[in-house]
Amino acid sequence: MFSTRTYFGGAHIAMATCSTSSVDIEEINNPGAAPYGNFINYYTFNPPENRLSLLPATLLQDLGYKDGHQTTLILDVGCNSGELSVAFYKHVVPACEEESDRRKVNLLGFDLDEILIQRAQQNNPLPSSVSFIPLDITKDADQLQDYLNQHSCSQFHLCLCLAVTMWVHLNHGDAGLLQLLSRLASISQHLLLEAQPWKCYRSAARRLRKLGRSDFDHFKTLKIRGDVAEHAREHLERHCGMELIQSFGSTTWDRKLLLFKRR
Numbered sequence: 001m002f003s004t005r006t007y008f009g010g011a012h013i014a015m016a017t018c019s020t021s022s023v024d025i026e027e028i029n030n031p032g033a034a035p036y037g038n039f040i041n042y043y044t045f046n047p048p049e050n051r052l053s054l055l056p057a058t059l060l061q062d063l064g065y066k067d068g069h070q071t072t073l074i075l076d077v078g079c080n081s082g083e084l085s086v087a088f089y090k091h092v093v094p095a096c097e098e099e100s101d102r103r104k105v106n107l108l109g110f111d112l113d114e115i116l117i118q119r120a121q122q123n124n125p126l127p128s129s130v131s132f133i134p135l136d137i138t139k140d141a142d143q144l145q146d147y148l149n150q151h152s153c154s155q156f157h158l159c160l161c162l163a164v165t166m167w168v169h170l171n172h173g174d175a176g177l178l179q180l181l182s183r184l185a186s187i188s189q190h191l192l193l194e195a196q197p198w199k200c201y202r203s204a205a206r207r208l209r210k211l212g213r214s215d216f217d218h219f220k221t222l223k224i225r226g227d228v229a230e231h232a233r234e235h236l237e238r239h240c241g242m243e244l245i246q247s248f249g250s251t252t253w254d255r256k257l258l259l260f261k262r263r
């Protein structure tokens, strides 16, 4: 196992070393430097707009969460330094809305990397609506239940799980990936999922070997491989009571944004 944050000569390899335009951060970054995908400079390579441009600003209304009738809770899994969390919030809750309406939409972001969470907390421009906590989703999720209880809700209305699945999969194996999906499905009405494609796994493992470090704990024994997003869809639909309701197309990194809904 890796310690949560170990740096080996900087967290990224220069983009100039990459020859194809579709190469993405999980391929160009040094996984030895950020073995959980906890890159310190993630948003310099993957600005929030890359994904937000695919999502309608009316997403919450489209899902039936409108007119401030109820508290709407959003969960951001593996939120890194919080830039996408805040940008997503601003994207779906326009600034022109009354402050009271903004308060009715609350976003909780969490990440296992405490330093990234400190940065997210320090730079948070919307502390009355957006909050960040350190949490490893593969361990204990009591804090998520506490948050739901505080807001008198049984589930998050929308859960974002963007560019996290590969890191849980590589570090915790097939069982860890399926547990993650099951756990998120059990606490969410809607789940927006961006799973990294298999080519990113190969690149992450290759980079680690180049550093002379042992492989990710589970890479060679993974049975879930190939079309990971399709495997995730199957698991969510067959075992978690969710259904795919929309695909928002592919990002510039060739990743789909899949929206699931509790049946």
Ligand SMILES: C[S@@+](CC[C@H](N)C(=O)[O-])C[C@H]1O[C@@H](n2cnc3c(N)ncnc32)[C@H](O)[C@@H]1O
Binding pocket: 036, 037, 038, 039, 042, 077, 078, 079, 080, 081, 084, 110, 111, 112, 113, 116, 135, 136, 137, 138, 161, 162, 163, 164, 167, 168
């Ligand atoms: C590639 S970044 C993606 C950040 C953000 N979700 C986005 O898409 O912009 C992956 C993040 O997942 C976090 N992460 C990985 N495994 C995690 C776990 N078990 N629990 C919580 N966060 C985790 C990493 O620390 C990292 O910040």
